[in-house]
Amino acid sequence: MIKKLVLSFPVDATDRPLIYDLIRVHDVSINILKAEIQPGKTGSLLAEFEADERGIDEAIAYLNDNGVTVSPVSSKVSYDRERCINCGSCVSACFSRALSIGAPEWILRFDPERCIACKLCLKACPLRLFKIEFAEV
Ligand code: SF4
Ligand code: SF4
Known part of the structure; x- marks a missing residue:
């Protein structure tokens, strides 16, 4: 399944390789659609996560554990x-x-x-x- 998500990073999370960990450890494919991230500042990321339902739930839990807020998003073209x-x-x-x-x-x-x-x-x-x-x- 594919889920479109907005990730909001707190200041202390923008310089950690969380996305890399998701891909490597949690086996989630990530397609970044929009990113506004700078070390030392809050950041946001709009991305599609592709994995089975459990994998996506685990990825969201991992991000939450690291202080990242994750919200589902709908896009309208x-x-x-x-x-x-x-x-x-x-x-x-x-x-x-x-x-x-x-x-x-x-x-x-x-x-x-x-x-x-x-x-x-x-x-x-x-x-x-x-x-x-x-x-x-
Ligand atoms: S004008 Fe051409 S490119 Fe633009 S929406 Fe219509 S078909 Fe698509
Ligand atoms: S409709 Fe436009 S935004 Fe949607 S997938 Fe096609 S090219 Fe991309």
């Missing part, structure tokens, strides 16, 4: 359908196949369940029709 010219540029960029265009209508379709909030479509669209919002749940 949307685009301006009215202005879309169905050029397909965003479809080529979307490797998770959340975006598609096909017969018979040849109009852009978006499957939010497949979206991993990678933001590649934001740059790919020549008309800049995409926007993304993150919200803790």
Whole structure:
């Protein structure tokens, strides 16, 4: 399973290799989507954790034990359908196949369940029709 999480690091945790430990010891795959971390300051990280349910629970418990607050997050990608010219540029960029265009209508379709909030479509669209919002749940 994949879970999208926001990690909030206290000052004394930003210089410890917690993410490295999660990958090495707890066997969790981590895809970092956004990071604001500097040694000696509080930090935050938006990331996808991939493992079985138990592995993700153990990873969250490990982070909590080290003072890191973990919150699930939902991301919402949307685009301006009215202005879309169905050029397909965003479809080529979307490797998770959340975006598609096909017969018979040849109009852009978006499957939010497949979206991993990678933001590649934001740059790919020549008309800049995409926007993304993150919200803790
Ligand atoms: S954010 Fe990434 S996964 Fe989601 S629609 Fe855009 S390109 Fe596809
Ligand atoms: S790149 Fe923009 S204009 Fe082209 S299909 Fe995607 S959303 Fe529509």
